[in-house]
Amino acid sequence: MSTPSTPSWQDVLDLVTRLDDAAYDSAAVEFGDVSVRLSRSADLPVTSPTAGTTPQSLAPSPNGNAPATAPAAAPAVTEPAAAKLAPSAPAPAEPASNSTVVTAPIIGVFYRSPSPGAPPFVEPGAAVEADTTIGIIEVMKLMNPVTAGTSGTLTEFLAADNAQVEFGQPLAVVAGEESP
Structure with a gap:
């Protein structure tokens, strides 16, 4: 410690x-x-x-x-x-086998865009790489980027914009690229 x-x-x-x-x-x-x-x-x-x-x-x-x-x-x-305590959201449906759930690396407030009124970092349906920022989590006025972690297509967000999130909480689903 x-x-x-x-x-x-x-x-x-x-x-x-x-x-x-x-x-x-x-x-x-x-x-x-x-x-x-x-x-x-x-x-x-x-x-x-x-x-x-x-x-x-x-x-x-x-x-x-x-x-x-x-x-x-x-x-x-x-x-x-x-x-x-805020009421907990219902559990998300199980993602497809080739999908990855992006989870919150820290507790804080999740934002999909870099500032109020700005366009989101990424929209559902967009192609992402492992290092693509899909959102940020604010903790004590510090902004922590959340990356996709894998290449594929962002299929959906599981956390609302401007929502309090917990460590490990599912934020989004990225469908992996199909292998030939």
Whole structure:
């Protein structure tokens, strides 16, 4: 992991992977001024940082099976985690055998064009190469290009323009070139 004062997205993804593989119901970690709280249940409240908040420690969960986070020492503004979650889109249909699904390399906001009002990087039906930019994902005002990853024809977008996307979420389908 990075140093405690400079967390990266990879650090957060590593925490998610570790929680998924562990017998914990939830975990809370602080990296300097950044606090990350993960939970398997959707009813864990989301807290806003307040002055005087201290790091949380692990304590046994009420059912006694696995540790859970202890309450914060300082008061915090809470709201249900479900209010922060957008409804998930229905699962896309299975792509053809010669097709490749382009997935989000990072979480953020997906855009099909370089700026508002500009034409999209590529339209469905267009031929693409592996290095063709099909969109961008904005994370903290940084634009990260999303490339097709393979040669073929972009058949459809699975994520809407200006939509919040998660790591690994399907964004588009590229049909591979037919072999002779």
